[in-house]
Amino acid sequence: MCHQTVCLVARHLEAHGIPTMCVGSAIDIFQAGRPPRATFVDYPLGHSSGKPFDTADQLSIVRAAVAGFTRMTAPGEIQVLANRWGDDDWRAEASSTKGQDTRQPRDETPQFQLPADRSAALASGALRE
Amino acid sequence: MMVSLTKSTMILRPGRVRGLDNAVPTHSASLLLQASSNLCPCRAVVMGGSGSECGSFKQPLQAPIMNVHYMQAIRARYESLGYTPYRWFEADGAPPWQPLPKPLAEARLGLLSTSGAYALGQVAYHYKDDTSIRALPSNVAIEDVRFSHITENYLVDPKRDPNCILPLTQLRTLRDEGVVGELADEVLSCMGGVYSQRRVREEVAPAILEKFKAQRVDCALLVAM
Structure with a gap:
């Protein structure tokens, strides 16, 4: 869903004068949504800018993405990165057409990562009781 | 047009992406490949309008990898749960384009x-x-x-x-x-x-x-x- 959102936002920004580069890991959604420029990294969702704590991997992805601003010259291109996740075990689960709905209940109250974040938001005045 | 891999950037278009999975609706997305960096030289192949294909498709440098098809998988998963099928956004026109205004x-x-x-x-x-x-x-x-x-x-x-x-x-x-x-x-x-x-x-x-x-x-x- 996030990939669809970036496609829509990228097209809007570009139409209003801001060049964009989308980075993501769902190439089919990029192909359908056709953002102006896209970089595809074949990782499980949640890792569009690299593996955790792997600075070299993260930097190679972000470096290639921003280089695309200069390299890519026609609308709708997708550059495919050669970065490899390592094992392919995640593909089966990601491709599964069965199983439970893994999304959270559609609650309309702020869902803080940590309880202390709520206190911090109250303290800053960003959140009111 | 045969395309060979060189150290220079290859921009292949117009194209249909091949080698990922032909079942994916590809529209005219084209892929940009480069052999000299971490841009992938072989993972995807672009079909030119005239039916040409990248030479690497015939002799891939790595084993072919099946990309995850999220749109199909999520549509089917929600259907199996009894939800109304989700209608994904599918662009019906070329994307807008704004060149970088400065280096x-x-x-x-x-x-x-x-x-x-x-x-x-x-x-x-x-x-x-x-x-x-x-x-x-x-x-x-x-x-x-x-x-x-x-x-x-x-x-x-x-x-x-x-x-x-x-x-x-x-x-x-x-x-x-x-x-x-x-x-x-x-x-x-x-x-x-x-x-x-x-x-x-x-x-x-x-x-x-x-x-x-x-x-x-x-x-x-x-x-x-």
């Missing part, structure tokens, strides 16, 4: 991550088509970055290392190296799991545009989760 090394870069990032002290997102936006200071401490998103299951690693999905450290490095001129003072995030495409068009996209314009960015990197 990247002089450009001011904006960042948007749809991962539901917020900074300590800010309000978290909610899970029901939350279309709000957060602006985090570009110099925020990495350990003060938090996330909330309807698909929390994808946030396991970002919660350990936010750079997985909000590449702050890497963008600071590229700025310090002079690859990009400067970063906007704030980086933007939203909770990209908004199912209403109308609300993305009418609420999220205009709000992001307004923020980026106020930041006077020359270009923007959009990281999807």
